[in-house]
Amino acid sequence: MERIIESTVPGNFDGYRLDRYLAERFTYLSRSAWQREIGAGNISLNGSVVVNYHKRLKGGDFMSFTGRDIYEPEVDRDYALLYEDDDILAVNKPGNIPVHPSGRFFHNTLLMILQEDRGQSLFPVHRLDRETSGVILFAKNAETVSLLNRKSDSWEKIYLALVHGTVGEGPFMDNTPIGSDPRSHIQKRRAAYEGAPEEALTLFERISVFGKYSLVQATLRTGRQHQIRVHLLHQGYPIVGDKLYGLDERYYLEFIEKGYTPELLTKLGFPRSALHAWKLHFPHPRMGKIISVVAPLPRDMEEFIGGLEI
Structure with missing residues (x-):
């Protein structure tokens, strides 16, 4: 199943590297895992695919992640x-x-x-x-x-x-x-x-x-x-x-x-x-x-x- 996850970069992340931003905002993947997602072409910035995880961001940038076959970690369902x-x-x-x-x-x-x-x-x-x-x-x-x-x-x-x-x-x-x-x-x-x-x-x-x-x-x-x-x-x-x-x-x-x-x-x-x-x-x-x-x-x-x- 494919899901598109979208995010507008807050101003306090201005100047952050793309991989660091993703790892701190979306902690379900490690920084190295986000680097792999970037390298695979799954991240777009302002409408263009980005493959360089050193890319510096600006506040207001629009980012989208194409989560192909997103694996959801198991959770404790014993409510x-x-x-x-x-x-x-x-x-x-x-x-x-x-x-x-x-x-x-x-x-x-x-x-x-x-x-x-x-x-x-x-x-x-x-x-x-x-x-x-x-x-x-x-x-x-x-x-x-x-x-x-x-x-x-x-x-x-x-x-x-x-x-x-x-x-x-x-x-x-x-x-x-x-x-x-x-x-x-x-x-x-x-x-x-x-x-x-x-x-x-x-x-x-x-x-x-x-x-x-x-x-x-x-x-x-x-x-x-x-x-x-x-x-x-x-x-x-x-x-x-x-x-x-x-x-x-x-x-x-x-x-x-x-x-x-x-x-x-x-x-x-x-x-x-x-x-x-x-x-x-x-x-x-x-x-x-x-x-x-x-x-x-x-x-x-x-x-x-x-x-x-x-």
């Missing part, structure tokens, strides 16, 4: 139904599946699998990163999506994260603003620092300590991109398995260059970012009451904790 009524469906998302079609993933996404299994159209109400497990909400019609989003400020989202380090007793918080990381070579990486443009507030509390690791509860009071991951790193407790905000950002660069190798897994210690959307409380748009949905700690995180020498 569980947590809540359902006439308007809403809540699912426990596994930790290795995208929510909706993006990049290389189309059929192997939670949205497409749910729609196929249930024989009905569904609409994602919010997002979780591909590696994040836990509660994800879908609406059964577009009107319900709109009604839910109008009250999204009153939602309460509570997460669990396995982190490096021994977190002290008692609650703590981080209200440091978030923005693009000015010290990183990775365009998508964000950081918490004074003067950053986006106000952010996350409340934390230690649940348990397991030697040099801790299980932490994180409650969002704002909804910035990568907020929990950024604030935990800022507090000195990076999430286990996180390539972008973990112990060393070079792990992410290694992933971009070579893909997910056994050597990289050994360095990370866990095959995904150990972040789980644990609880979601939201006002039902028609029933007029608060709905609470809970997703138990996933098996992979339980097994990691169980395997620790405490």
Whole structure:
């Protein structure tokens, strides 16, 4: 099956080499794999085929990728139904599946699998990163999506994260603003620092300590991109398995260059970012009451904790 993937180059990628841009924007292929796609004539820039992966880009360039017989990586399809009524469906998302079609993933996404299994159209109400497990909400019609989003400020989202380090007793918080990381070579990486443009507030509390690791509860009071991951790193407790905000950002660069190798897994210690959307409380748009949905700690995180020498 052939699919055409199109992208307009954002201004912050101006001057990037074509292969580096593709590897950082579309991480489902490594940089070397994108070089092969370019050499095979599968990339067009502003309407013309490009075979030189050293080509420098300009902001506003229009790029298309002819994905011939695109191979979709296998995903964890073992989702569980947590809540359902006439308007809403809540699912426990596994930790290795995208929510909706993006990049290389189309059929192997939670949205497409749910729609196929249930024989009905569904609409994602919010997002979780591909590696994040836990509660994800879908609406059964577009009107319900709109009604839910109008009250999204009153939602309460509570997460669990396995982190490096021994977190002290008692609650703590981080209200440091978030923005693009000015010290990183990775365009998508964000950081918490004074003067950053986006106000952010996350409340934390230690649940348990397991030697040099801790299980932490994180409650969002704002909804910035990568907020929990950024604030935990800022507090000195990076999430286990996180390539972008973990112990060393070079792990992410290694992933971009070579893909997910056994050597990289050994360095990370866990095959995904150990972040789980644990609880979601939201006002039902028609029933007029608060709905609470809970997703138990996933098996992979339980097994990691169980395997620790405490």
